[in-house]
Amino acid sequence: MANAPEAPEGKKKSGFLKYIILVVLLLVLGGGGYFAYLKFFAAKPAATDAAAPAEGQPAPEAQKAEDGHAAKPEEKKAEGGHGEAKGGEAKGGHGGKDKAPSNNVALPPFVVNLADPNARRYLKIVLDVEMTGNPELLEANQAKIRDSLLMLLSSKTSQDLATLEGKILLRKEIVDRLNQALGQAKVARVYFTDFVIQ
Template sequence: MARDEQVAETEGGGKKKTFIIIGAAVAAVVILGIVAFMVMGKGDKKEAGKEGAKTEAKAEGGHGTASAGEGGGASRMLALEPFIVNIYDGQELRYLKVKVEMEMAAPMAKTEIDERLAPIRDGILVLLSAKTLHDIQDAQGKNQLKEEILLTVNKLIPPGKVAKVYFTDFVVQ
């Protein structure tokens, strides 16, 4: 009889092990699902953060300095996709990666820029490709490049729609 009891305990222990393994697998799947959900959800949070920053910029712009005809003084930033071009440094070709953001003079200017985005990007690409490393290596060269980009954009849309040009990323490699 002792032998029968020992076999019953072993079978019961095997069932317990099976349940533990299944429980661990289910827990692992649930944890992986939560991690995947959180990683996928981060893109939405980044976008929400950008929208929150735009809202803060609107709030800061309306501190009683704007007249009623200016739409509250809220300026809008428009980030363009990064530009990657080859530039010559005197000895060899190098890569220039520039991320440009434009400050709109009026909120409705964004739609005009969106409608002319391809010619604007083309003009900026041509301008950047014509530069050498010597042209852009110091602060004065970068500031001149900003002015040239502003002029290029203002040739393609009605002047005054873009107030300023900013570099948010500038890498030469």
């Protein structure tokens, strides 16, 4: 008879222990979820606002460069006004640019064999193009752009692209080639989003 009362108490204790563990786990998960919300969602705009003045203060040259870049679209807007007065059909799409002075467009990846004489190496590159004009120009001239960039990239060696200076020079050359393919200077900058040499 002593064994009979102990069995229900053991079940009560183990059931009670399960509920305590369940409540503790729910509290831990809820606290972790709340922390993740504060860390990743609620704090993000505050961090962005705090980072903007910090970047502007120590690097006034970068801010001047941005101001100079911001002035360029305004100058082009002024030119667009004169161009529309002279010939509306030539610069007619310029009015849409006033609302959005720059647009980023992602190009499909490029994979090319490099011009290394002794080794078989290739380059995989993915680009984001900053446009000052209508981004649909890139889609309309996609064949010209791909041909021009494939010819440029396949003429490079791995040593040409191994240094930082080589990558900066390649950026400038890509901008020049894109503007030539478009027939007008509508590409402001190019950003490498993926750059692999193997």
